[in-house]
Amino acid sequence: MIDERARFGKGRPGVQTQTAEELYSKLKEDVLTAPRRVERRGTLPCAFGKGGTCCRVCNMGPCQVVEGVEELKGVCGASAATVVARNFARMVAAGTSAHSDHGRHVAKLFYEAVHGEVPFEVRDKRKLRVVAQAFGVDPNLPEGDLLKELADAALRIFSQQEGEIILTHRAPKPLLEKWRQYGVVPRGVDREVVELTHRTTIGVDQNYKNILMGAARCSLADGWGGSMLATELQDLLLGNPQPIRAKVNIGLGVLRPDHVNVAVHGHDPLLADALAQASYDPEIIEEAKRVGAKGINLSGICCTGNEVLMRKGIPIAGSFIQQEVAIATGALEAVVVDVQCIMQNVVEIAKHFHTAVITTSPIAMMEGATHIPFDEKRALEVAKEILRTAIARFPQRDLSKVNIPDQSVDIVAGFSHEAIMYILGGRFRASYKPLNENIINGKILGIAAIVGCDQYRVNEPIQVELAKELIANNVLVLATGCSATNMAMAGLLSPEAAKLAGDGLREVLEAVGCPPVLHMGACVDNSRILIAATEIVHTGGLGDDIFQIPAVGCAPQWMSEKAIAIGMYFVTTGVQVVFGPDFPTLGSKTVTDFLFYEIENYFNGCWRVARTANEFANIMIDRINGGRRALGIDK
Ligand code: XCC
Ligand code: SF4
Incomplete structure (x- = not known):
């Protein structure tokens, strides 16, 4: 059943579904819920904090800094660019540590499991060999040895001090070379997070570009390190998701x-x-x-x-x-x-x-x-x-x-990158080839990832409106995290929702019985999108680097620092990423210009900000069309 706007109330801040609105209204007025807190605080947070120009990394401050005003630099002389870059970098470090510490928990459990301290078995042997190879372990080793080496290699992702996090070697060659050229290949998760926290303390790194390049490096330790490790080892321990x-x-x-x-x-x-x-x-x-x-x-x-x-x-x-x-x-x-x-x-x-x-x-x-x-x-x-x-x-x-609303929505989830390959190519010829072909022939215009949080300061169901617009324009949508849940509640994760798609996409979806929005998992599972993108490149026909794929990403209602880390690793991987309803560097035009434009000269990805579903859709479809033109497949 496809749900239309009717279900979405526009009453309280951040209450996006009718069901939620009903339940909130049943709570007595003196129960302070998050939407009520937003209402009572007003919707305008501190402008300095919001734009990233409040510095409190030392006790001479906090300093509220204004770009371009000499008198309003920090007491230490810190410029707005430095302060904003530092704050942004610290968000990346925090986000990276969250995903990665979760990953470490999984890696430790994997180690204990392999050494017989907790009961488990690896169900997907095929995946085990693929993962082993990705971690630099000889996939032909006897299983017992392989598991032990894999467990050691996983823990090294955190503790390694020099060299390169091995999972970055999964990226397409030209991308890895670019990372090497600009010195952003992460060495080890712990080292990158500690170093970035160090260099953003008072009186260390003051060059905003250098700070942002440090943030880029740390973010890769998340996407191509801690997050990817969490996803892969969880798949081994708990099973590789399949459509369900x-x-x-x-x-x-x-x-x-x-x-x-x-x-x-x-x-x-x-x-x-x-x-x-x-x-x-x-x-x-x-x-x-x-x-x-x-x-x-x-x-x-x-x-x-x-x-x-x-x-x-x-x-x-x-x-x-x-x-x-x-x-x-x-x-x-x-x-x-x-x-x-x-x-x-x-x-x-x-x-x-x-x-x-x-x-x-x-x-x-x-x-x-x-x-x-x-x-x-x-x-x-x-x-x-x-x-x-x-x-x-x-x-x-x-x-x-007790008040349980009388509605639930049927969905299909479980689209791991492996599952997508099976669906497209068949279990024995699992491949992205049909997807690439459909992008090249134009039935599918491109791919968009709608990921990340939802939050109480946004009233509109932006993910849902945006997804509908993209689907109607033949853009296949990938989803993770709370965005996926929002689109699920609106019925977009059911195969029947394919009827909302443009003719080309609809034909492709209906042939395989797929929903137009593919739920790829939790937030650490954004790493599945990195693997899928790499696989699409290797399949051929869409360039030899990830930035060439007509694809784009967004987080329309981000709130967690983790979202910033995710956005940054996608940008550093070559993807344009659109965030909303605001962006934490807007207090410095210098830093924002770097992240929105100049960074593209390094990594071919960049940030953008948008507020409404329409703005998001326009920016994203433009980007996809630009990608198609560059490949010469725009007809
Ligand atoms: Fe948290 Fe992952 Fe954000 Fe949802 S989407 S609000 S981070 S649960 Ni990651
Ligand atoms: Fe102020 Fe500089 Fe201290 Fe930041 S580091 S609080 S700008 S004096």
Whole structure:
């Protein structure tokens, strides 16, 4: 079912669906929700902070700096360009560390698994050999040796001090050469993050270009390092996603009135996977029955949600901006969180219901939450303990407060880069060739990635409007993160949505039964897009470097520092990336000009900013058409 504008309210700030609007309106006026906080604060944040010209890296400040005004440099004499570049670089470092520290967690678990300390098996042997090769491990080694070498190589991605992160060697040759030429091949994840944090402290790197090139290098340690590692090893440990049917929305079919409802929220899928296993355990089901429930029902929020959606078809209750309203259904016994994007307000909202907020990571504790540390060695046991905590809340559910909207949307997710190859080329001739051919013959105009967050300061469902516009213009859309969830809720992830596509794209989609928006996973899975792009280049006919593919990326409602790191590694990889509704360097024209234009001379990618779906679509379609002209396939 394709959903039209009707479902989208324009009432409160950041409340983009009718369902969410309804649920928010049921909360008493004195419950301070995120949209209410936005309303009460007004929509204008501090202009210095917003434009990147507030420096607080030393105690002579904070200094509010104005570009071009000598008196309004920092006390130390720092110019707006320096301050803005430093702040931008620090966002890249923070984003890189978030994705990569998640990756490290997976790499450590992989190491322990390989050494028999935690139970696991690699299900996809074919992928194992491909991944081994990518990590510089001889794929022909006996499996036991191969796994051990792979585990060591994975940990080296973090600890390596010199040389090149081996995964960067997956990139097309001309791209790798460009990175070498400009000295941005990352050495090791930890080194790049530490160095970038160092060079942006007071009195170190003051040359804005040099700082931004440092940011470029660090961002590659994310995309072609920590994030890629997280995706690949998770695929080995938990399975390579394949197309799977599922449901989304905070509604019936996702939440079940007669079950103990548990939402998993955050980014790390390891615990969620154990919870899924534990939820089928007869003993646990029996315990749920004893309190009057029929069983355990899991749903996901944010990227943990995307991870378990992609691999297990567990339904998604909400994106980032729906984490409060999921609780406001009154039907959640527990929200189990790991790391990243968990709003502190969640505990406040939960206080008005019977919902337990359960933290599980030693680096992500919350006041007012119950802490049950996740220990991989006892994964299933811990998972059961968590579910028992949720079961104990079920009898406290206040039926007068339960309000589960009567709608959910059917989707197909699970489009790993391998799955896309199988769908296009067939399981035995898995290949991007048909895709390249359809781009060359013009049935598909190009490819657009709509990724990243949603947030409370944007009222319009920009991702959805934009996706519709792009599809209608025969642009195939790839999606990850909370953007994917938003498009899912609007029905764009169902094969039937192909009817919204232009004639060319529609013909291609209908032949293989694909939706026009392909859900490729969580935010670390943007690395899947890098691999897919590389594969498209190697398939031939669309140039010999990623920048030549008629493709473009965007994050229309970014909010996390992680989005900036992602954007930067795409730009450094040669892609134009459009962010909205604003950009954190606008306080310095010098820095913004570099990131929007001059950087293209180095890496062939660049940033842009847009506000409305229309602006996004125009910039992106222009870029795709430009790419087609350069290849001589514009007819
Ligand atoms: Fe967080 Fe990944 Fe952003 Fe969603 S999209 S708000 S980072 S959960 Ni990555
Ligand atoms: Fe101000 Fe310079 Fe200190 Fe920044 S580093 S707070 S600009 S004195």
